[in-house]
Amino acid sequence: MGGVRTALYAYLFAKKNGGDFLLRIEDTDQNRFVPGAEDYIIEALRWCGIHIDEGVSVGGPHAPYRQSERKEKYRQYALQLIESGHAYYAFDTAEELEQQRKSAEEKKQTFAYGSATRMNLKNSLTLSADETQKLLDDDVPHVIRLKVPADETIVFTDLIRGEVQFNSSLVDDKVLLKSDGMPTYHLAHIVDDYQMEITHAIRGEEWLPSAPAHILTYQYLNWKDKMPQYAHLPLLLKPDGKGKLSKRDGDRLGFPVFPLEWKDPFSGEISSGYREKGYYHEAFINMLAMLGWNPGTEQELFTMDELVQAFSFDHVHKAGARFDPEKAVWYNAQWLQRQSDDDMAERLSKSVQQQFKLADSHRCLQKSYLKECVRLLKPRIQFEQEMIAKGEYLFVAPTEYDSAVVSKRWKPTLQPFFSSLLSAWEEVKTFDAAEAEQTFKHTSEKNNLKPGEVLQLTRVFVSGQAQGVDLFPMIALLGKAEVIQRMNTALSRMS
RNA sequence: GGCCCGUUCGUCUAGGGGUUAGGACAUCUCCCUUUCACGGAGGAAACACGAGUUCGAUUCUCGUACGGGCUACCA
Numbered sequence: 040m041g042g043v044r045t046a047l048y049a050y051l052f053a054k055k056n057g058g059d060f061l062l063r064i065e066d067t068d069q070n071r072f073v074p075g076a077e078d079y080i081i082e083a084l085r086w087c088g089i090h091i092d093e094g095v096s097v098g099g100p101h102a103p104y105r106q107s108e109r110k111e112k113y114r115q116y117a118l119q120l121i122e123s124g125h126a127y128y129a130f131d132t133a134e135e136l137e138q139q140r141k142s143a144e145e146k147k148q149t150f151a152y153g154s155a156t157r158m159n160l161k162n163s164l165t166l167s168a169d170e171t172q173k174l175l176d177d178d179v180p181h182v183i184r185l186k187v188p189a190d191e192t193i194v195f196t197d198l199i200r201g202e203v204q205f206n207s208s209l210v211d212d213k214v215l216l217k218s219d220g221m222p223t224y225h226l227a228h229i230v231d232d233y234q235m236e237i238t239h240a241i242r243g244e245e246w247l248p249s250a251p252a253h254i255l256t257y258q259y260l261n262w263k264d265k266m267p268q269y270a271h272l273p274l275l276l277k278p279d280g281k282g283k284l285s286k287r288d289g290d291r292l293g294f295p296v297f298p299l300e301w302k303d304p305f306s307g308e309i310s311s312g313y314r315e316k317g318y319y320h321e322a323f324i325n326m327l328a329m330l331g332w333n334p335g336t337e338q339e340l341f342t343m344d345e346l347v348q349a350f351s352f353d354h355v356h357k358a359g360a361r362f363d364p365e366k367a368v369w370y371n372a373q374w375l376q377r378q379s380d381d382d383m384a385e386r387l388s389k390s391v392q393q394q395f396k397l398a399d400s401h402r403c404l405q406k407s408y409l410k411e412c413v414r415l416l417k418p419r420i421q422f423e424q425e426m427i428a429k430g431e432y433l434f435v436a437p438t439e440y441d442s443a444v445v446s447k448r449w450k451p452t453l454q455p456f457f458s459s460l461l462s463a464w465e466e467v468k469t470f471d472a473a474e475a476e477q478t479f480k481h482t483s484e485k486n487n488l489k490p491g492e493v494l495q496l497t498r499v500f501v502s503g504q505a506q507g508v509d510l511f512p513m514i515a516l517l518g519k520a521e522v523i524q525r526m527n528t529a530l531s532r533m534s
Numbered sequence: 535g536g537c538c539c540g541u542u543c544g545u546c547u548a549g550g551g552g553u554u555a556g557g558a559c560a561u562c563u564c565c566c567u568u569u570c571a572c573g574g575a576g577g578a579a580a581c582a583c584g585a586g587u588u589c590g591a592u593u594c595u596c597g598u599a600c601g602g603g604c605u606a607c608c609a
Binding site: 065067070071087099129182184194197205206214216217219221228244245248249250263271274281329357361365366368369370417420444489490492494497498521 | 560572587606
């Protein structure tokens with residue numbers, strides 16, 4: 040969800056300003072490669088209606104769009120930085136660094152590879168040129184680190200937060216190029232943003248602390264005038280408790296965290312998706328857009344086009360947004376009411392056939408019949424698939440009758456009333472809702488019964504359930520023959 | 535711990551030196567409905583705290599508290 044929202048804001052901003060939306064795969068960590076993840080991202084964006092102008096899956100002038108396929112483009116810039124004195128080789132092993140962290144921790148301090156410590160470590164700044172060259176010639180594993188100066192103030196303007204300041208002494212010497220030859224995100228995104236002519240880098244707030252290192256890198260590469268504008272988005276927080284929204288929260292609280300269902304290829308674990316849960320993509324997008332952004336008006340239902348028109352970073356909130364699953368449901372219900380009856384009837388047709396195995400010629404599968412079902416069911420559901428569960432009696436006769444209503448209302452003395460009701464209905468020429476209701480009322484009056492005394496029973500006899508769609512329109516839809524047959528079945532069960 | 539970001543009803547948020555602090559979700563009451571919903575009306579519900587600036591601070595500044603993020607050869 041968080042990733043989709045970030046992509047959505049980037050997309051909205053791009054489209055609002057006549058720009059392009061690019062999809063680049065930042066797969067520089069080979070240990071974290073997940074089969075299927077890339078296709079998943081593409082499919083998720085497609086479902087959301089976020090169109091990729093350029094990037095993986097569609098190509099474009101800046102190809103390739105996978106960082107793993109751009110590997111050779113990065114090294115030269117790391118070397119350039121060494122050349123200009125803004126980066127250096129470091130030969131410290133993982134174990135050595137771990138040891139540094141441990142001993143710092145014992146002194147209740149934090150180890151950072153930076154201006155305060157680098158001169159005590161094993162790197163091209165502390166080693167002689169010959170020693171360094173020897174290590175390089177011997178293929179001793181090494182990384183290239185950014186040389187962050189001490190005590191400089193780094194200032195930049197964030198599109199959401201305004202001016203942000205950092206003291207460079209607190210910024211560590213970030214690894215630019217890893218010992219496997221791959222760049223880190225810190226180097227790769229800068230080289231790519233520059234080469235791909237990115238104007239705006241929109242990312243989560245978790246990147247804010249490393250932004251000064253990025254600013255410095257642009258500066259040292261002499262690309263400062265081409266540096267994109269940064270926007271650090273507030274995070275999505277758990278519905279309850281503390282911290283940012285995570286996959287586990289969905290499992291725990293019973294809502295999807297992923298746009299599409301995702302099966303972890305390693306563990307086989309399945310995480311539910313909004314799409315599979317029956318959310319409309321419009322509702323999902325609408326809901327996500329409103330989490331941290333507002334239009335400045337009181338409108339809350341937006342199509343993608345309307346979002347594009349309305350979007351601006353001026354109205355992105357600074358604080359993290361706690362996700363509310365109930366509001367997501369509400370958005371879906373709103374979008375459900377906006378669906379066309381024809382489209383819903385079309386989809387209902389398919390699920391009815393699948394669910395009840397009706398013959399193609401069955402009257403319940405006629406368009407007019409299904410459309411009326413949709414009209415009756417629509418106001419009382421939040422998800423389209425509920426039409427089957429909540430409207431089952433519209434397609435098949437009940438086999439059981441709500442026992443609470445029956446035991447409360449049914450008396451054998453009511454038998455004569457129902458007999459005359461059925462006869463009266465039999466006589467009705469145009470069996471529509473109004474006629475069925477009139478006849479019902481007349482008959483109950485003639486039998487000295489208040490309609491309320493027998494109305495619920497009638498509903499239960501016809502539908503089996505105590506709750507449901509409006510009774511007389513339902514009866515009219517089912518048709519005279521079906522209703523009378525159902526009533527007779529029910530009545531015989533009563534005696 | 536250090537650094538950075540943040541803080542308006544339970545939640546998402548509007549607003550911004552002088553307002554009855556507005557809307558939405560959720561919740562409660564009533565109306566509609568002889569079902570359940572939808573819909574309508576109404577209620578309860580918030581400016582974290584302390585200083586300072588000011589005639590006046592929810593709004594500006596500082597501090598405190600609290601929350602979040604970062605603190606990897608992950609992104």
